[in-house]
Amino acid sequence: MMNEPIQRAETGVIHGRFQVLHNDHLVYLLAGAALCRHLVVGITNPDPLLTKDESADPKRSNPAANPLSYFERYVMVRAVLDQADIEPSRYSVVPFPINMPELYKYYLPLDALFFLSIYDDWGKRKLEYFTALGLATHVLREVSADQKGLSASDIRRRMARNELWEELVPPAVATLMKKWDIPARLRAMGTCP
Secondary structure, eight states: OTTSOOOOEEEEEEEEOOTTOOHHHHHHHHHHHHTEEEEEEEEESOSGGGOOOOTTSGGGGOGGGOOSOHHHHHHHHHHHHHHTTOOGGGEEEEEEOTTOGGGHHHHSOTTSEEEEEESSHHHHHHHHHHHHTTOEEEEEEEOOGGGSOOOHHHHHHHHHTTOOOGGGSOHHHHHHHHHTTHHHHHHHHOOOO
16 A cells, blocks of 8 residues: 555545645645646535544544645645646546545545545544555555654644734735635634634
């Protein structure tokens, strides 16, 4: 799985909440794009009805951890991939109810290669979901949580506290966060997990 050379897949599926998409997310997306001809970017927690509590990561379903709508994240992902010079014909962006495996077939090409990174129990749980369905998987990166790097939670906290955050996200994201006044939205929500 991880660090083994793989043949370039026809279609790859990569996923994330992207609440807020940061520079490490961009590295992750580009790594997936390099390993397939067409990348399907699944946006997890697309809406409250397609988001279940998850014991492996209880904060991920908290509304304060999901301040951006699916559509805002869709626009953000496309802006970032466009800024990275990925041709629009090389990727799709779709909702991905990650902790509802029974729904994958309605949103994703199940014959694709599913990419993921593992940092904690939640990453291991996602791999279990994928393997239980017999999906082909490739772990892009597996490190401990303290080696993970950037955290969207930390970036949201910085935004809410008027601390520096812009250098932690791609320029397209910084532009959209300011345009949509996401720091004010986060402050209005109160807590920022």
